[in-house]
Amino acid sequence: MVSSLQQLHALTGLRFLATAHVVAYHVYHLVFSGTEAPPGLHGLLDSGYVSLGLFFVLSGFILGYNYLEQPPGTYAARKAFWVARFARIYPVYALGLALDAPAYLKGLRDTWAVDPSRGLQHAEALVVTPLLLQSWTPWTAMAWNGSGWSLAVEAFFYAAFPFLAGRLGLLGPRALAVGAAVTYGAAMVFPALYMTVDPDHTGGTASAYNSGPWMLALRFNPLARLPEFILGILAARFFLLRSGESRRSHPVALAVVCAGVIAALAGSTVLPFPLLHNGLLAPVFAALFILLSWSQGAVARVLASRPLRLLGEASYALFLLHMPVLFAWKAVLKRLGESPTAAWAVVAFVVGSIGLSLLVHERVEKPARAWIRDRWARRGTEQSAAGL
Template sequence: MASSRRYLDVLTGLRFLAAAHIGAYHVYHMVFTGTEAPPGLHGLLDSGYVSVGFFFVLSGFILGYHHLERPPDTREARQAFWVARFARLYPLYALGLALAAPAFFKGLHAAWVEAPGELWRLDGALVLAPLLMQSWVPWTALAWNGAGWSLAVEAVFYAVFPFLAVRLGQTGPRALAVGAVVAYALALVLPVLYLLVDPDHGPASSYHSGPWMRALRFNPLARLPEFILGLLAGRYFLLRADAAPRARPVVLTVLGALILAVLLGSASLPFPLLHNGLLAPVFAALFVLLPRSQGLVAGVIASRPFCFLGEASYSLYILHMPLLFTWKSVMKRLDVPSTSVGAVAVLTVGVVVLCVAAHQWVEKPARRWIRARWAERAARRAEAGIQPLA
């Protein structure tokens, strides 16, 4: 494709919908505790974790779309790629840790006083979370700003991407099809083994997981196949960019209806499979087809309001939980029922406004500053004739 490839606005709009799904899931569980919605709505709200997998596949697709034609195959290119990813990821991630620090240290203090024998399950996060490594240890993954576990997984994706890109950049259609089947099988093999062996000896859910289930949910290697499936989809999209016809509305309708049906009926599906990639190929197909659609739904999702919110979706994702905890604390101090319509409306509007502000005034300036400092440093090293580190 030409270097002036258009930005995939419709996928940017989808990012907001996925982030909103995750936010609604946490509000449902953390605000409306003990209250269960009607079955279909319950399934939709209770399956917000599926949208994290959506982001894993989308991450692979977007990186493939932007980088597979010219993969970062030199030391300089790899370093520039990693710096760009760090600049994109870490400033808001650090802000999320800061906002979540009061709740985290309150939990540490409570563990020290009430259950010192369990303190080891939390204090590891003091070191691992700032280093984006908490997902490698099941009991630290959710300890400090729970949403951050997926960023630790994304960090692994970014680390391996330059090496995967060199191999995938020349892949043909047949190899892509085989690779997609293998990646999907690898995504599901561990959940299937979990269901067969039942190592935790009990039902698993998003808020009730044993140590083996937590390892399956959060370990970066267990989620890597979803990312690879997205990369393969991105490569296929590039191959078909000039020849592919517009997506037929009926195909997109079927894909959307399938996703919605699975979410509505999530309570009846095996949690390990649904959590770890069951819908990954459906998401990949959606990413390939939706940008080529000229239908009304695609037009709405690609509209400027959706794109604007989609650009801020990372901020919404990483900051909504500490903001939610802060809001609950304020409601408790004011003795206001947190489940009232007015309170939830204030929460929703307030979180969106604050996250958009963080995107505009923290994320974007920090990203520009980090990349500019790196460019200056690289220029000085080049002038001095110093080779970059491997």
């Protein structure tokens, strides 16, 4: 990684807002189920799944920004890259699985009692989920700590990145424009095909909570989401090519993009779900990352402020742990005879989840990451000393 690159702090703050969007989406559906907010607010709350697409584009952008100028081209460099990615994601991912294990095992037991064949499918998650392979099959993608499906997709991206970086990092401006258009077309072709063929016979009613097996495959399969990641890499290449503009602000363009994102989310109920879920806004997100990274304006300064940066750094833990915490909190409230929709209960969940994420980031995520990377570095030194 090129250590001399400037830190894109505004994107760290943006990560927290995107994670908060996902959390609000789950609270809206799992706590306030059956209650619908006013149309615009309903659209914002009902579109939390779109932030997963934002994360996929952002992942490509950040990795491209850090590695395109010095891609991991050798076997040793690729191995070091993969170890660094493993150290970054797996400790908190494993903690999320541990916290959600009681709920998953109870669900497995109940499903097996009703339908052993479905129970067997559900049980496959015991094997594939710890290996970050659950998103390759629709029935295992969300079986165990549902938020983790996106990490299985990210794991595929990480595996592919060293081989993509060496090629995409050589593209010039014209090739970038063609590549971006082709990649965006690839992102849209399968959702459009699904809408045309309607293999699940949804009659146009497919949604995050009303999906057949083909829709689940479209939503979760890493190959279907790869174009979003590649668009992020291409955006990073464009940003690096225009590095001379890194200190210039584009306030009007940034305002238009931010307003466009908010308007699309607020009106998400009138947009085709398959397209919106699988990258309809991906080019807009790529433009947002570029403009925020260039900007010195108020929006960028707020996102780059110390509180939002701290929350952004802990947002990965919040993303992976909020679902187990939510289910556990609902169980506690049920035992107490309290309503999960009470204002104090919702506030307690939000504050508790954020507090837990900050604690896990400092006490689990950072130490575990350092330990894994240190162990790997020492192993490499020992192998070099032994002449291996």
